[in-house]
Amino acid sequence: MNAADRFRSAIEAGDFDAAVAEFTDDIRFFSPVKFTPFEGIDTVRALFQVLQRTFEDFRYVGDFPGRGQTPDGDDAEAHVLHFRTVVSGKQVEGIDLIHVNDGDRISTFTVMIRPMSSLQAVSEAIYAGLVADGVLSG
Numbered sequence: 001m002n003a004a005d006r007f008r009s010a011i012e013a014g015d016f017d018a019a020v021a022e023f024t025d026d027i028r029f030f031s032p033v034k035f036t037p038f039e040g041i042d043t044v045r046a047l048f049q050v051l052q053r054t055f056e057d058f059r060y061v062g063d064f065p066g067r068g069q070t071p072d073g074d075d076a077e078a079h080v081l082h083f084r085t086v087v088s089g090k091q092v093e094g095i096d097l098i099h100v101n102d103g104d105r106i107s108t109f110t111v112m113i114r115p116m117s118s119l120q121a122v123s124e125a126i127y128a129g130l131v132a133d134g135v136l137s138g
Contacts, residue, residue: 002077002104003098003100003104003105003106004022004063004065004077006022007019007098007106008063010022011058012059012060016048016052020048022106023041023044023105023107023109024041024103024105025040026040026041026107027039027044029043029044029108029111030071030108030109030110032112033122033126037108050126050129050133051126054087055087056085056087058084058085060081061082061083062080062082063079063082064082065077065079066078066079068097071108076099076101077099077100079096079097079098079100080095080097080098081096081098083096087118087121088121088125090117090121091118092118092121093113093114094111095111096109096110097111098110
C-alpha cells in the first residue's frame with residue numbers, strides 16, 4: 001500500500017490525522033480557490049481541519065494510478081482520486097491529483113472541482129472556516 005492508498009483509506013475512515021501524516025513537511029496543496037498553493041504541513045493540516053467540517057458525505061468513487069509530471073516538472077508516481085461530496089447543499093464533484101515522492105510521501109496535492117456553482121460554494125465555505133480558525137484574516 002502506497003502513500004496515496006493510505007491517504008484514501010484514512011480519509012474514508014474519517015481519520016484526518018492519519019491522512020495528514022502521509023504528507024511531506026513541505027507539502028504544497030494547490031487549491032482551486034487560491035492561485036498560490038497552501039504550503040507546509042502546519043498550514044495544510046489547518047486546511048484539512050476546515051475541510052473535515054465543510055464536506056458532507058465525502059466519498060471517493062474512483063482511483064486512477066500512474067505517473068505524471070509534478071508542478072516542478074519532475075516525473076513522479078501520481079494518483080487521481082475522483083470524489084463526490086456536498087457543501088452548503090450543493091453537489092460537488094472533483095479530483096485530487098496526488099504526487100508521491102521517492103520516499104513514499106505525498107509531496108503535492110492538487111484539487112479540481114466542478115461545476116462552477118459548487119466551486120463557489122466550496123470557496124466561500126473554506127474561506128469562512130480558515131478565517132474562523134484564525135488561519136486567514138478576514
